[in-house]
Amino acid sequence: MAEEVRGGTVCASGPAAPEPDTPRLRALLPPLRPPADRRRWIAVAVVLLLLVVVAVSCVDAGGDGGRPSSAAWQTPAGPDRPTLRRAAPPNVRIGTAVDSRLLDTDPRYRSTLAADFNAVTPEYVMKWAALERAPDRYDWEPPDRLVAFAEANGQAVYGHALVWHSSVPAWVSESWSPAQLRELLRKHITTVVSRYRGKVWAWDVVNEALAENGTLRQSIWLRKLGPGYLADAFRWAHEADPDARLFINDYGTEGRTKKADALWRLVRQLRSQGVPVQGVGFQSHLRADQDPTDIAGNLRRFAALGVAVAVTELDVRLQLPATPEKLVGQALLYQHVLEACLAVPTCESFTLWGFTDASSWITYHYPGYGAACVFDGELKPKPAHASLIAELREPRSAPPG
Ligand code: XIL
Numbered sequence: 001m002a003e004e005v006r007g008g009t010v011c012a013s014g015p016a017a018p019e020p021d022t023p024r025l026r027a028l029l030p031p032l033r034p035p036a037d038r039r040r041w042i043a044v045a046v047v048l049l050l051l052v053v054v055a056v057s058c059v060d061a062g063g064d065g066g067r068p069s070s071a072a073w074q075t076p077a078g079p080d081r082p083t084l085r086r087a088a089p090p091n092v093r094i095g096t097a098v099d100s101r102l103l104d105t106d107p108r109y110r111s112t113l114a115a116d117f118n119a120v121t122p123e124y125v126m127k128w129a130a131l132e133r134a135p136d137r138y139d140w141e142p143p144d145r146l147v148a149f150a151e152a153n154g155q156a157v158y159g160h161a162l163v164w165h166s167s168v169p170a171w172v173s174e175s176w177s178p179a180q181l182r183e184l185l186r187k188h189i190t191t192v193v194s195r196y197r198g199k200v201w202a203w204d205v206v207n208e209a210l211a212e213n214g215t216l217r218q219s220i221w222l223r224k225l226g227p228g229y230l231a232d233a234f235r236w237a238h239e240a241d242p243d244a245r246l247f248i249n250d251y252g253t254e255g256r257t258k259k260a261d262a263l264w265r266l267v268r269q270l271r272s273q274g275v276p277v278q279g280v281g282f283q284s285h286l287r288a289d290q291d292p293t294d295i296a297g298n299l300r301r302f303a304a305l306g307v308a309v310a311v312t313e314l315d316v317r318l319q320l321p322a323t324p325e326k327l328v329g330q331a332l333l334y335q336h337v338l339e340a341c342l343a344v345p346t347c348e349s350f351t352l353w354g355f356t357d358a359s360s361w362i363t364y365h366y367p368g369y370g371a372a373c374v375f376d377g378e379l380k381p382k383p384a385h386a387s388l389i390a391e392l393r394e395p396r397s398a399p400p401g
Contacts, residue, residue: 079111079112079115081381082386082389083115083116083389084116084117084385084388084389084392085115085116085117085118087388087389087392087393088118088392089342089392089396091348092341092342092347092348092349092350092392093118093119093156093158093348093349093350093351094116094117094118094119094350094351094392095117095118095119095120095121095155095156095158095349095350095351095352096113096116096117096119096120096121096351096352096353096354096355097120097121097122097123097160097313097351097352097353097354098113098120098121098122098123098146099123099124099354099359100122100123100124100125100142100145100146101359102358102359103145103146103149104145108379109356109358109359109379110149112355112356112375112379113149113153113355114149114153114155116355117155117355118154118155118156119155119156119157119158119349119351120146120149120150120155120156120157120158121157121158121159121160121312121313121351122142122143122146122157122159122160123160123353123354123361125139125142125143125146126143126159126160126161126192127160127161127164127167128162128164128167128168128169128188129167129168129169129170130142130167131143131192132169132188133169134169134171135171138191140195143196147196147199147200151199156201156202156349157196157199157200157201158200158201158202158203158204158312158349158351159192159193159196159200159202159203159204159244160203160204160207160249160312161203161204161205161206161207161249162188162189162192162193162203162204162205162206162207162233162237163185163189163205163206163207163221163229163233164206164207164208165208165217165218165219165220165221166208168220172184172220174220174223174224176224178224178225181220181221181224181225182225182229182232185221185225185229185232185233185236186232186236189205189233189236189237189240190236190239190240193236193237193240193241193244194240194241196241197240197241197243197244198241198243200241200244201244201245202244202245202246202247202279202310202348202349203237203241203244203245203246203247204247204248204249204281204312205233205234205237205246205247205248205277206230206233206234206248206249207249207250208249208250208251209230209248209250209266210250210253210259210262210263210266212252212259213258213259214258214259214261214262214263215262230248230266230270230275231270231273231275234246234270234275234276234277235275235276237276238276245278245279245308245348246276246277246278246279247277247278247279247280247281247308247310247312248263248266248267248270248277248279248280248281249280249281249282249283249312249313250263250281250282250283251282251283251284251285251313253282253283253298254282254283254284254286254292254295254298254337255291255292255293255294255295255298256293256294256297256298257292257293260298263280264301264302264305267280267302267305267307268305271305271306271307277307278307278308279307279308279309279310279348280302280305280307280308280309280310281309281310281311281312281313282298282299282309282310282311282312283312283313283314283353284311284312284313284314284315284337285313285314285315285317285353285362286314286315286316286317286333286337287316287317287319287369288316288317288318288319288326288329288330288333289319289329291333291336295336295337295340296339296340296343296344299340299341299343299344299347300343300344303344303345303346303347307346308346308347308348309341309344309346309347309348310341310347310348310349310350310351311337311338311341311347311349311350311351312349312351313351313352313353314334314337314350314351314352314353315352315353315354315360315362315372315373316330316333316334316372316384317362317366317369317370317371317372318330318369318370318371318372319368319369320368320369320370320371322370322371326371327371327382327383327384328383330371330372330382330383330384331382331383331384331386331387332387334374334384334387334388335384335387335388335390335391337350338350338388338391338392339391339394342391342392342394342396352373352374354372354373355373355374355375356373356375356376356377356379357370357371357372357373357375357376357377358376358377358378358379360372360373374388
């Protein structure tokens with residue numbers, strides 16, 4: 001029997017609802033003037049039922065404008081299907097980016113999120129432009145809600161992202177002096193990392209520091225503060241939370257590319273200067289028909305620098321329309337990336353950049369592409385979900401040593 005979501009309420013779209021004039025229902029209704037025709041009775045009954053459901057859900061939501069209190073974040077027991085979280089080996093975090101808009105409004109999104117993932121990354125709400133829309137005016141509620149949800153569902157939180165060329169608040173001006181901008185950056189990192197100390201296991205401290213050719217990307221931070229901004233950012237984050245794992249995160253580095261070589265040299269150099277770069281994140285926004293070369297070997301050479309590695313933003317976009325063949329190709333690439341991560345003992349986290357085609361940045365960032373996630377727009381598992389489950393269940397020999 002298919003399930004549909006209408007206005008937030010799940011209604012069986014199978015056999016029709018019970019007739020309204022049953023003695024039980026009539027007993028419920030106050031004596032009303034008998035209406036002329038049956039349909040009006042049905043309409044009346046449906047409206048009443050909906051009112052009851054809404055009233056119940058408001059009571060359940062703890063009544064603060066429909067956003068559940070942390071107690072109400074407790075999601076129901078998992079679905080009766082294989083879930084990534086249940087299939088995952090104990091030392092591997094299977095995570096996803098979270099769209100806070102759906103987290104707040106969609107119970108099915110929430111239950112799938114809780115059932116399939118033991119780690120979460122805020123897709124948007126911890127980015128600087130979203131957090132501090134005006135100087136010293138932080139909008140903590142959305143990230144706090146995500147952290148509360150994660151805590152209520154036993155999920156690790158991966159913070160994203162402290163320093164980035166994008167999502168810089170509009171009020172930050174490049175006309176300010178280097179000293180002013182340096183102090184602003186220090187204050188931002190310290191404020192955010194301190195607030196979530198002990199609640200966030202890892203941070204993307206610096207995101208997308210490299211340009212496509214492997215040189216340092218031009219940004220307000222590089223232009224005004226010079227390359228030293230990277231080391232400063234990691235040191236400030238480490239001071240604010242010495243226990244958080246600190247990552248440098250980038251894309252186009254998932255295979256043996258020039259950019260990956262440049263990132264490898266940058267990490268080695270920073271660590272040789274004692275800069276606390278403790279992890280390297282590989283975003284992995286992939287095309288189903290473009291396999292990165294030697295993913296596992298690439299992860300291994302970074303791991304050999306003494307850092308943790310992680311797949312941080314995996315999605316596999318399809319040239320639309322999606323066909324059964326393309327979905328199989330997609331499933332194989334998802335499985336391939338997971339296999340590479342599981343083959344490297346220090347690959348601590350495997351995160352998808354969203355899990356449902358109903359909420360994927362690919363749809364609007366890559367015209368003509370889409371269907372990039374492991375669940376479809378109806379939250380039905382796709383072949384990619386099954387291939388990840390299969391890979392997670394693969395018996396693995398204990399890593400050497
Ligand atoms: C994307 C979000 O998914 C979009 O919703 C937003 O419009 C732009 O940013 N690399 C990153 C992510 O590090 O933060 C980006 O997320 C995708 C690319």
